[in-house]
Each structure stands twice: as C-alpha cells, then as structure tokens.
Amino acid sequence: MNTHEYYMGLISRFVDGDLSAAEIKEMNEHIAECDECREFYDFCTAINVSCEDAPSELLENVMAEVKHETLTVSASKTRKKGLKFWLPRGGAAIAACFAVILVLRSGFMGGVAMDSAAVENASAPMAAGSSASLYNGSVKYSATSSTAASDADAGAIYTGDYRVLTDSVTEEADMITADSAPGSAPAEAAQSAAPDFGSGSGAATNPALKTDLRVNGTLSVYDDGSVEFVPDDDGFTTLEKAAGGSISRIDTEMKIKPSTGDHYGIFTVELFIYEPETELLTIYLAIE
Amino acid sequence: MDANLLAKRAADGDTAAFEELVRMHQNQVYTMALRFTGSKEDALDISQEAFLRVWRALPNYKADSKFSTWLYRIVSNICTDHHRKNSRIQSISLTQGDEADDETQTELPDETQSPERSFELSELSDALKGAIESLKPELREVFVMREIGDMSYSEISEALSLEEGTVKSRLFRARKYLQEILQKSGNIPSVSPSKSMKDGDK
Numbered sequence: 001m002n003t004h005e006y007y008m009g010l011i012s013r014f015v016d017g018d019l020s021a022a023e024i025k026e027m028n029e030h031i032a033e034c035d036e037c038r039e040f041y042d043f044c045t046a047i048n049v050s051c052e053d054a055p056s057e058l059l060e061n062v063m064a065e066v067k068h069e070t071l072t073v074s075a076s077k078t079r080k081k082g083l084k085f086w087l088p089r090g091g092a093a094i095a096a097c098f099a100v101i102l103v104l105r106s107g108f109m110g111g112v113a114m115d116s117a118a119v120e121n122a123s124a125p126m127a128a129g130s131s132a133s134l135y136n137g138s139v140k141y142s143a144t145s146s147t148a149a150s151d152a153d154a155g156a157i158y159t160g161d162y163r164v165l166t167d168s169v170t171e172e173a174d175m176i177t178a179d180s181a182p183g184s185a186p187a188e189a190a191q192s193a194a195p196d197f198g199s200g201s202g203a204a205t206n207p208a209l210k211t212d213l214r215v216n217g218t219l220s221v222y223d224d225g226s227v228e229f230v231p232d233d234d235g236f237t238t239l240e241k242a243a244g245g246s247i248s249r250i251d252t253e254m255k256i257k258p259s260t261g262d263h264y265g266i267f268t269v270e271l272f273i274y275e276p277e278t279e280l281l282t283i284y285l286a287i288e
Numbered sequence: 289m290d291a292n293l294l295a296k297r298a299a300d301g302d303t304a305a306f307e308e309l310v311r312m313h314q315n316q317v318y319t320m321a322l323r324f325t326g327s328k329e330d331a332l333d334i335s336q337e338a339f340l341r342v343w344r345a346l347p348n349y350k351a352d353s354k355f356s357t358w359l360y361r362i363v364s365n366i367c368t369d370h371h372r373k374n375s376r377i378q379s380i381s382l383t384q385g386d387e388a389d390d391e392t393q394t395e396l397p398d399e400t401q402s403p404e405r406s407f408e409l410s411e412l413s414d415a416l417k418g419a420i421e422s423l424k425p426e427l428r429e430v431f432v433m434r435e436i437g438d439m440s441y442s443e444i445s446e447a448l449s450l451e452e453g454t455v456k457s458r459l460f461r462a463r464k465y466l467q468e469i470l471q472k473s474g475n476i477p478s479v480s481p482s483k484s485m486k487d488g489d490k
Binding site for chain 1: 303306307310311314315316317318319322323328332335336339340343344413416420432434435436440441456457459460463464466467470476478
C-alpha cells in the first residue's frame with residue numbers, strides 16, 4: 001500500500017466515523033499537503049446518495065399478499081368439499097385488498113320477483129321448485145385477496161364473514177363499506193353501526209333471515225378462473241337453517257366491472273343457495 | 289416505534305405492525321435494490337420479494353440483531369441472485385452473438401457534464417447512480433448498505449458474513465472507483481492524475 005492509499009483508507013473510514021482523534025489529526029495533516037488525497041476527501045465527504053421514494057404499489061402489493069397469505073393459512077384449515085363456480089377470464093388476475101359488500105334481497109316472490117340476472121341464472125333450479133324467496137338485506141364482508149402465482153393449486157383465496165345485517169332495505173341503503181379484516185373488531189363495529197332495519201317493511205317470508213345471519217366461509221378464486229365458496233361447518237348449518245332446508249347447491253356468477261386500477265376490480269357475485277323444493281336464496285355479493 | 293419491537297409483533301401475526309415496518313424501511317430497501325439493479329421495475333420486484341421473505345421468516349426471527357440488518361441482508365441476497373441470473377442471461381446472449389450486448393452495458397455517467405461545475409454531488413445524482421451501478425457487485429452491496437442503509441461496519445460484516453477489515457477495504461475501493469469514474473466523465477474536477485481502477489468491472 002502506498003502513502004496515498006493509506007491516507008485514502010483513513011479518509012474512507014473518516015466519513016464512516018471510524019477514526020480515532022489521533023488518526024483524524026494524522027489525516028488532516030496529510031490532506032493539507034496532498035492534493036490527490038484532498039480531492040478524495042472532498043469527494044467522500046460530498047457523497048450523498050439520497051433515498052428514492054418507493055412507489056406506492058410496493059406497500060400495497062406487499063400488504064395485499066401478506067393479508068392474503070394470512071387468510072390462506074386460515075382458509076386451509078376450513079377447506080372441504082368444494083362448490084365450484086366460474087368467473088370471467090381476468091378475474092383471477094385481480095390482486096387486491098378490497099372490501100366486499102354482500103347484499104341479500106328478500107321478498108316472497110313465488111319465483112317471480114327476481115332481478116333479471118338472477119332469473120336467468122336461477123331458471124333451471126326454479127323450474128324444479130314450486131316457490132322461492134328472495135331476501136333483502138346486507139351482509140358485510142371484507143377480505144384480502146391476491147393471485148397466488150407461486151401456488152397454482154391453492155390459487156387465490158378470499159375468505160371472511162358473511163353476515164346479514166338486515167332485511168327489507170333498498171339496495172342503495174345496503175351499501176355499507178367496510179375495509180376491515182374478516183371477523184375483526186372493526187367489522188363488528190361496523191355491524192353495530194349499521195341502521196336497524198330489523199322491522200323493515202319487506203315481504204320476507206323466511207323468518208330465519210329476519211335475524212342476523214352470519215356465514216363464515218371461504219371464497220376462493222383460482223388461476224384457471226374458477227371460484228369456489230365453501231362455508232365452514234357452522235356457516236353451512238346456518239345457511240341451511242336460513243334456507244329452511246338442506247342446501248343442495250351454491251352457485252354464483254361473477255361479473256367483472258371496470259377497474260379503479262390495475263389491481264383493483266369491482267365485481268358482483270351472485271350466490272344461489274338453492275333448496276330444490278321451496279327455497280331459493282339469492283345473495284348479491286359486490287366486491288370493490 | 290422500535291423496529292425490533294414491531295418485528296416481534298409482526299412475528300405473532302400482527303399485520304399492522306408489519307405494515308409499519310414496511311413503511312419505515314421501504315424507501316431504503318427500494319433505493320438499495322434500485323442502486324443494485326438500475327431498474328425501477330426490478331427494484332420494485334426485489335423490494336416486494338424481500339418484504340415477503342421477511343414476513344414469511346418472521347416467526348423464526350431472533351431479535352439478537354437489528355431488524356434492518358436482517359432485512360438488508362435479505363435484500364442483498366435477492367439482489368445477488370438477481371445479478372447472477374442477469375449475468376447468465378447476458379452470457380447466453382453474448383454466446384449467441386446477440387446485439388443485446390450494448391443494452392446490457394451499464395450506462396456510465398454523462399460525459400458531457402462540464403468539469404468546471406460545482407463539486408456538489410447532489411447535482412450529480414444521476415451520474416453517481418450510474419457509477420454506483422457500474423461497481424462490482426461485492427463493492428456495490430457494501431457501499432449501498434453503508435450509504436443507503438446507513439449500516440455500521442459491524443452490521444454489514446454480520447449481514448454479509450465478512451470480516452470488518454474486508455468491509456472497510458471494499459468501501460474504500462468503492463469510493464475510490466466512484467471518484468475516478470466521475471472524474472473521467474467530467475462530472476467532478478480532477479487536479480491530479482488518476483490511476484485506473486478495475487473495481488467497476490462487472
């Protein structure tokens with residue numbers, strides 16, 4: 001090591017705060033006489049590598065994946081026999097943290113008073129049944145989702161609570177936003193803050209749905225575009241009670257609407273919880 | 289709140305604590321990755337991967353070292369892997385006589401900059417960034433950890449499993465190389481003849 005390298009080594013350590021007082025004195029005496037080392041000193045003390053601002057999607061993407069993984073672990077404990085649905089291509093590409101609002105519409109309708117989409121999708125089961133009930137109400141559901149690129153089998157799993165907040169309310173009034181994690185305290189708080197529509201004027205005929213209905217389950221969206229909703233054991237029982245009989249099928253249609261961003265989508269899921277003899281419970285699940 | 293305390297909470301599944309950790313460190317991690325790769329897209333990918341690796345490994349995290357040291361070591365590992373992959377791709381391209389050669393060369397600082405300009409490196413940030421990216425990976429990782437991660441010698445030593453003497457030596461070589469390349473490009477003035485250093489060779 002030549003003289004310059006020795007002192008430049010000191011200078012490099014000086015900017016890192018690694019020199020003793022004696023070494024600093026030695027360095028200063030040298031650079032007072034040596035232009036080359038003085039240049040290096042000027043350079044090292046002037047280096048300022050400022051931090052760049054990370055793009056906002058870094059935090060968003062990381063937290064979406066983190067919450068998804070948290071939910072996936074939870075969901076894997078409750079997965080059982082699946083009920084398969086399908087959504088349009090592109091739906092599985094949604095990787096987002098979102099809130100879900102689930103709306104139940106109610107009203108005894110004898111197989112008539114349904115939204116056109118519901119009628120279209122329910123036509124087959126309706127043909128087999130003699131009557132159906134459609135209930136008004138809202139269910140708040142929040143979840144975090146992300147496409148699981150690294151685990152094709154698991155896919156992206158959404159899970160959370162489904163809870164009927166009320167019945168006999170208008171669709172607009174049902175739209176209560178939530179952004180809390182499934183089953184978390186904020187969701188409970190939002191639930192209590194919801195307007196009390198318990199004595200609403202709807203023509204609901206199924207008493208079970210006049211009270212709060214909480215259905216815990218897992219909504220999974222897979223890379224191949226299929227969607228699966230699996231209520232957990234308690235949730236399944238709750239749904240059967242609400243439907244007034246055994247549930248033979250849960251079906252859905254998922255519609256993707258224009259996104260508010262590349263990774264955010266608004267789509268609607270219609271869950272048809274079908275009891276072939278008498279009941280047809282239609283659940284509109286809007287995710288945004 | 290202290291990062292190590294947040295890490296403990298996050299290890300217990302507290303996602304809010306983890307989110308705070310990400311907020312606290314995201315700019316450093318992203319900048320480190322950016323200086324390593326020179327690509328915003330790659331830096332974002334690497335940053336995301338680093339935080340997710342941390343999240344997954346948190347249950348095994350032992351708070352006997354600073355959280356940031358652990359985090360930056362993970363960033364460094366991912367960057368190193370990234371560099372290896374890119375080097376392999378570049379090697380294949382060269383073997384095939386691909387014209388991608390020119391595109392894969394690190395952009396050196398702008399040589400049109402006036403040598404007489406002020407010696408304020410803040411004004412030369414682009415040139416400095418380019419120069420950092422042209423450092424050899426083993427020098428770059430140490431330099432980035434020190435200058436961006438504000439890590440001490442001992443923390444860098446721990447993170448990279450190096451002797452502290454090696455850390456000091458690499459930092460000196462990195463700084464010397466950066467000075468020379470910026471002098472050559474005219475981004476900073478030079479009153480003394482500079483010797484060629486090869487530490488920038490990739």
